[in-house]
Amino acid sequence: MSKSNLQRVLETGHFAVTAECGPPKGCDTTELLHYANMMKDVSEAINLTDNPSANVRMSSLGCAILLTQHGMEPVLQMTCRDRNRVALQGDLLTAAAFGVHNVLMLSGDHTSLAEVPGARAVYDLDSVNLLQVGRKMTTEHKLMGDSEFTGDIELFIGAVENPFADPFDFRVIRLAKKVKAGARFIQTQCIYDMQRFREFMKQVVDKGLHEKVFILAGITPLRSFGMAKFMATNVAGITIPEDVLKRIKDAGKENAAAEGLKIANEQIQEMKTIPGVKGIHLMAIGQEKKVPDIIKDAGLLPRPRV
């Protein structure tokens, strides 16, 4: 039986739920543990972002270890932006040593998008290469360069995909490359354009990829019209269709957040019906305390125990 709860839930055919929690800007973990505690029973695993938008936070690895020590299951996010292959492999060994069993590998937002730009971008490996390294370490028990290492390593390795980036027809080809390289689950970028997501999933199914990889659809409830506009224009790779923007705007300042939750709920219901979608990944940016209600209202409780 695999050590990853997320993997077990997916492999037994349940509709999975993961939730994102941002590491603190600081060294006080009280809030992180507070939110993670709220999320642990309503999701399979909790994602810890890796210096998102190239802004300094507590490390995702440190937070993942912390959650493990508190009996929770993390998804360790690992970008190629800040660390070279030496550090990344060392971090994977560290993760395994501390009982972290899920790793999400991504390229990472570029350093130039940071609040304080000027950091050197590393990108020694790209996300596809990192997946290959992860697979080699877990299936061949070897590091890059073929040297062996001590101890047991069991990692459920995933990747991200943005169905809204361009060129659209190449996205699924690239997803196939990630699967070929070793991705066993996928968490997507926040989805608002359901039509385009359906088209994307159709291509995924046509290529038979849904049988090779578990796809979790990314959901982020919109909080306000301002946030929606900000995300649509400033966050890399996010598309929000006009009708969604209009619903948030028409709801007015008072009811925008409620409308955002309503839209998210409708999306989750739709996701359950889309062929190839095996779960959701909830990124409740700024609304972490609402995660249990969102999942409850979506009819996704109780979570399976497998």
Place this chain on the structure above:
Amino acid sequence: MIVAERKPIEEIVKLIGDCRHIVLAGCGTCVTVCGAGGEREVSVLASQLKMHYRQKGIDVDIREVTPKRQCDSEFVEDIRAHVEGADCILSMACGAGVQMAADRYPALPVYPAVNTEFIGVAEEAGVWAERCQGCGDCILGITGGICPIARCAKNLLNGPCGGSHGGKCEVKTDRPCAWHLIVERLSERGKLDVLEEVLPAKSWWTDRSGGPRKVVREDMKK
């Protein structure tokens, strides 16, 4: 070619400090073509410096010289005739030329008057763009003649990343996404299947990670 841009006059003046006898050395190759440090730019900067100091009531002696290639041990000798009694060399060559001059005339401080930017092309009049990072292991044969190492902000070997939008890069939205261009070009050639294969991790040993690089051609040595 190597593309450079001239530093602002304020920065140059600060670098020069108290020097009043200045050898202003251009270069006749790359920086001439990109209009940063050729004979013409040497003459323009000389006039600007003279004007700057004249306004302060200071006389400066500026000796203009533009060797064919300042990075070449043969042509850098052209500067020698001007160094007698000079306080400094102000070089308008790329970083390689500046260092060649500094090595050849070690008694004089050599100051750079340009910032060396990249290896690139002239896209149109007045516009230069980066094309090559000099990684030492060219993959252009695979990527449709478009370099993802130099032209993708994340130098991805298996792009495009999730930040590619409408053919533009997430980092600078006026710059094309290199991977979008690669996909387009190979698609037009009916060769998109090339990109279904994973390009393996690159060894940066031939890039800067192998330390400063050197090419030795025994057959050309004298």
